[in-house]
Amino acid sequence: xxxxxxxxxxxxxxxxxxxxxxxxxxxxxxxxxxxxxxxxxxxxxxxxxxxxxxxxxxxxxxxxxxxxxxxxxxxxxxxxxxxxxxxxxxxxxxxxxxxxxxxxxxxxxxxxxxxxxxxxxxxxxxxxxxxxxxxxxxxxxxxxxxxxxxxxxxxxxxxxxxxxxxxxxxxxxxxxxxxxxxxxxxxxxxxxxxxxxxxxxxxxxxxxxxxxxxxxxxxxxxxxxxxxxxxxxxxxxxxxxxxxxxxxxxxxxxxxxxxxxxxxxxxxxxxxxxxxxxxxxxxxxxxxxxxxxxxxxxxxxxxxxxxxxxxxxxxxx
Amino acid sequence: xxxxxxxxxxxxxxxxxxxxxxxxxxxxxxxxxxxxxxxxxxxxxxxxxxxxxx
Numbered sequence: 001x002x003x004x005x006x007x008x009x010x011x012x013x014x015x016x017x018x019x020x021x022x023x024x025x026x027x028x029x030x031x032x033x034x035x036x037x038x039x040x041x042x043x044x045x046x047x048x049x050x051x052x053x054x055x056x057x058x059x060x061x062x063x064x065x066x067x068x069x070x071x072x073x074x075x076x077x078x079x080x081x082x083x084x085x086x087x088x089x090x091x092x093x094x095x096x097x098x099x100x101x102x103x104x105x106x107x108x109x110x111x112x113x114x115x116x117x118x119x120x121x122x123x124x125x126x127x128x129x130x131x132x133x134x135x136x137x138x139x140x141x142x143x144x145x146x147x148x149x150x151x152x153x154x155x156x157x158x159x160x161x162x163x164x165x166x167x168x169x170x171x172x173x174x175x176x177x178x179x180x181x182x183x184x185x186x187x188x189x190x191x192x193x194x195x196x197x198x199x200x201x202x203x204x205x206x207x208x209x210x211x212x213x214x215x216x217x218x219x220x221x222x223x224x225x226x227x228x229x230x231x232x233x234x235x236x237x238x239x240x241x242x243x244x245x246x247x248x249x250x251x252x253x254x255x256x257x258x259x260x261x262x263x264x265x266x267x268x269x270x271x272x273x274x275x276x277x278x279x280x281x282x283x284x285x286x287x288x289x290x291x292x293x294x295x296x297x298x299x300x301x302x303x304x305x306x307x308x309x310x311x312x313x314x315x316x317x
Numbered sequence: 318x319x320x321x322x323x324x325x326x327x328x329x330x331x332x333x334x335x336x337x338x339x340x341x342x343x344x345x346x347x348x349x350x351x352x353x354x355x356x357x358x359x360x361x362x363x364x365x366x367x368x369x370x371x
Contacts (some may be wrong), residue, residue: 008345024335059362125357187331 002028003249023102030096030108031079031115032072040071043190044287046300047171049308050071050182050249055126055175061176067167068135070118074163076111077142082102082150091205111142121172130173137166151213154220161194162187185243185298190239196230200272200288203227204280227273230288234269238262240297251312254302260311261295268292 045065048060055063079097081085089097096102115138123131129213145160153159165187173182195217202209202216209216218226242258244250250258268288275284306312322360326334 022336022339025338028339028342056360062357062360121353121357125361185324 021238022106023096027096028110031076031102031110032069032103033075033079034072036075037068037072041068042172042297043186043300044068044167044171044302045308046304047168047183047186048175050168050244051175051180051302052174052175059125060174063122063130064171066118066122066125066135067170067174069114070122070138071167073111073114074138074141076107076114077138078146080107080111081142081146083107085151085214088212089205089208091208114168126174127177128193129179133166133170133173133179137163137170140166148230149290151215154215154217156215157198158195161191161198164194165190181247182183182249184246185240185247189237189243189299192233192240192297193292194234196237196269197289197292199226199230199298200285203272203285204289210300215302223276227276231269231273234265238266241295245315248314249307250303251306252312252315253306253311254299255315257298257302261298264291265295
């Protein structure tokens with residue numbers, strides 16, 4: 001065989017799922033769930049600005065990058081593990097692995113390398129508490145949630161929500177070298193926000209989840225029970241969202257956003273409870289899903305504006 | 318090394334282009350990592366790290 005064929009040839013019978021030459025660069029980027037990475041950067045940054053302590057902007061930027069890469073790595077490992085169920089659901093069927101653009105073993109190697117690299121660099125850049133928390137987040141999401149809870153219990157996203165709630169805690173650990181009440185409150189807000197947010201989507205996508213065999217709450221407890229639980233969690237979330245004001249790190253802007261947003265969340269959850277059929281049901285659930293994203297974004301943006309841009313004004317002078 | 322028992326086919330131009338892009342991306346990522354470690358070293362230890370006695 002001619003010499004050039006050593007580098008420019010592949011087995012004539014490629015793997016059935018993916019070409020042996022590997023995917024395109026954007027496919028690898030898609031494995032990292034870039035939209036989740038943006039959310040993680042945002043919440044970790046807020047965890048940093050509400051913390052007492054000082055860290056150089058360079059260290060903060062590198063730390064944020066590593067937290068984002070670690071989150072992306074856990075998303076990549078999740079896609080590797082869930083490729084079989086992703087192929088069944090229309091929402092996820094076009095992801096790089098089920099679509100055959102990247103082989104599962106490539107995604108596994110990519111996720112593992114990024115996981116180890118991000119944790120080590122965060123440890124060197126910031127401190128080993130932050131690195132340990134990042135490692136815990138990756139393991140919790142990839143192993144506890146993806147490999148175990150997701151296919152085992154209807155409480156999957158309730159417990160698994162802890163992984164998504166940890167970035168502000170990591171952010172505070174980067175700045176102060178410890179975990180304080182501020183980031184724990186932000187953790188609690190995201191943790192309690194996660195079930196009503198995801199269950200609103202699950203109400204609409206129940207058929208898809210059933211097809212994939214995932215025990216989401218609407219499939220296990222039924223839509224009526226899920227709607228009631230959405231209201232219960234929202235009743236918890238609305239006052240919890242105001243905890244930063246009570247603790248003094250949320251000011252006037254945050255209080256206004258928290259009160260109006262909390263009322264909005266409650267209104268949407270009641271809409272979900274009341275509209276039980278047809279197009280109205282779908283509209284109410286998707287409205288709740290979309291508004292919950294806006295609510296969380298505005299809460300954290302208010303904290304960022306107050307603590308990061310100096311707009312903090314105490315509610316009580 | 319190629320397995321003599323496996324039949325090989327040449328890469329298509331599209332596959333070669335894709336591999337080239339991937340190689341460039343890996344090179345850029347490695348370069349970025351070198352830069353990141355350099356910046357991290359300076360940020361953690363200060364610019365004097367370059368002129369300290371061995």
